[in-house]
């Protein structure tokens with residue numbers, strides 16, 4: 001059996017999980033490749049029997065995952081499993097992603113989620129989920145990879161009752177209301193993303209271009225293209241990665257993080273803590289840092305004021 005694990009990962013959590021899933025899958029499959037979604041074409045899928053598709057939770061799924069299943073040619077029952085990493089609120093992910101994979105013609109044979117640390121401009125630093133994914137998460141991911149290969153083989157051999165049902169929507173009402181309120185308040189909940197060409201050192205640096213989730217930045221053309229007015233960045237996309245990784249401060253958020261997070265602090269604190277308390281009680285969440293150490297009054301960008309706020313390699317790794 002040939003397995004292709006496709007992932008999108010911005011701050012590295014999902015990449016770690018994807019590689020551990022790959023290690024586990026290798027114990028049971030003849031060939032396993034793990035690739036970033038940027039490097040995958042639909043033609044490539046034809047060479048594999050089982051696909052794994054994973055990403056962070058971004059409310060539901062990030063736009064590049066949506067683009068992947070929306071544009072996919074009919075997959076004629078090809079087996080796929082879905083996985084994600086997330087902070088406090090994973091509830092929208094599988095109910096959105098799994099039916100859409102099915103619509104694209106995949107047979108969805110499993111899904112699994114893991115907690116991951118959160119790196120976002122206005123979020124607490126350290127965050128509640130800091131330390132995830134840890135060694136235990138990676139070991140679970142490895143076991144999951146092997147399990148998916150074995151399940152796929154058994155389904156191919158006729159055990160079709162192993163195909164799980166589509167998930168119920170497990171978004172609780174408080175989460176949904178809080179999210180909708182945040183969305184109504186801001187186009188992009190991080191604020192508007194503004195670029196100052198005077199401070200930009202392109203072509204010496206191409207980090208924002210190389211790491212844009214949706215390839216919405218192209219500084220090589222005339223006029224230069226930055227972001228997606230009316231589309232992704234300004235359409236509740238919630239990604240401010242170009243701001244986070246710009247080494248010169250040429251990209252800023254308006255309003256600034258200080259102004260922008262004030263009205264949200266109380267709402268988020270109550271919301272996040274109640275959701276995680278419940279998840280901990282249910283045995284779903286393992287707390288790795290005590291609640292007193294969560295940096296609620298030290299948003300990520302203020303805790304890491306130097307540019308870049310988050311360091312990515314000068315050239316993408318994979």
Ligand SMILES: Cc1cc2nc3c(=O)[nH]c(=O)nc-3n(C[C@H](O)[C@H](O)[C@H](O)COP(=O)(O)O)c2cc1C
Pocket residue numbers: 008009010011012013014015055056057058059060085086087088089090115116117118119120237238239240
């Ligand atoms: C733009 C953005 C939106 C996010 N939205 C959610 C969310 O709705 N629910 C959640 O639990 N975590 C959310 N997170 C946290 C990420 O899902 C989490 O940090 C994940 O592990 C990041 O994976 P990565 O390191 O592979 O990028 C969001 C993170 C970003 C950057």
